Amino acid sequence: MLTECDRNYKWKSSPKEWTFPLQKCLLSGINVWCPAEPEKIGVHLYGQSFLIKSPIECINGTWKQSHEDISTIEMTTMTHT
Numbered sequence: 001m002l003t004e005c006d007r008n009y010k011w012k013s014s015p016k017e018w019t020f021p022l023q024k025c026l027l028s029g030i031n032v033w034c035p036a037e038p039e040k041i042g043v044h045l046y047g048q049s050f051l052i053k054s055p056i057e058c059i060n061g062t063w064k065q066s067h068e069d070i071s072t073i074e075m076t077t078m079t080h081t
Contacts, residue, residue, distance in 0.1 A: 006045045014044055029058035 001013045018037040025034040035041050042050035057066045 004045065012045060014041055018044075028054055028056065 002016050002019055003011050003013045006012045018040050019035040021036055022033045023036060025032060025038075027034065039051065053066075055066050056063055058064075
């Protein structure tokens, strides 16, 4: 189990399998390390609103309005770089 604070500053535990192994992914157009089960962790900590994708993303180093549908989260797993 891993323990972290939720948005109300209350401690919440989640299975370590939701976090590890980390995987490379794109988040708002930026290459980052993501947990193994990002949707499960996000909903567990922040509720269903976590699944709504941000309308802003990084494009060529600049934050811009996305032209994609924002109704669901999109985390794209990257291949080896």
